[in-house]
Amino acid sequence: MLYIFDLGNVIVNIDFNRVMGAWSDFTRVPLATIKQKFTMGEAFHQHERGEISDEVFAEKLCLEMDLPLSYEQFSHGWQAIFVALRPEVIEIMHKLREQGHRVVVLSNTNRLHTTFWPDEYPEVRQAADHIYLSQEMGMRKPEARIYQKVLELEGYAAADAVFFDDNADNIEGADQLGITTILVTDKETIPHYFAKQLC
Known part of the structure; x- marks a missing residue:
């Protein structure tokens, strides 16, 4: 996945x-x-x-x-x-990779922020196979083309992808392409989702 x-x-x-x-x-x-x-x-x-x-x-x-x-x-x-890293999510990302899954980050961000967070939170890069950033791709969520590009580059079908985002518009954009989507409403959303999968 x-x-x-x-x-x-x-x-x-x-x-x-x-x-x-x-x-x-x-x-x-x-x-x-x-x-x-x-x-x-x-x-x-x-x-x-x-x-x-x-x-x-x-x-x-x-x-x-x-x-x-x-x-x-x-x-x-x-x-x-x-503000701060969510260590429980970093831990889950590492576990997913250990199980053979592909784990990537897809962020709407900008050059100014990327002069800060990669150095401040090196754990993010360590936990991901790849990081896709909107300003490098020339497109942003919820545009369909950004999800399609990630799927194409990763070599996965939409049916074999799960997407976590805190923005309802971004979730809807991915959902329309057939990607499984999870709206992250608080710090417990992701741990709860994986509680059964990673037991």
């Missing part, structure tokens, strides 16, 4: 409130105001597909939110999203 794991809130806990909190501290703009203005719009999607640079993304987002942040301040806040 091919097991496909998302990264954020699946393998690593993330929290966008930490990002906005850091930006609020730098600018003295109230957190509630930043939350109201923060959207994952077109610039966000372009950045995740690698279509725009980190600098252009920062500039566009600061403009959208009317935040007077330097690029360094923006970056510092942007990296604050990462």
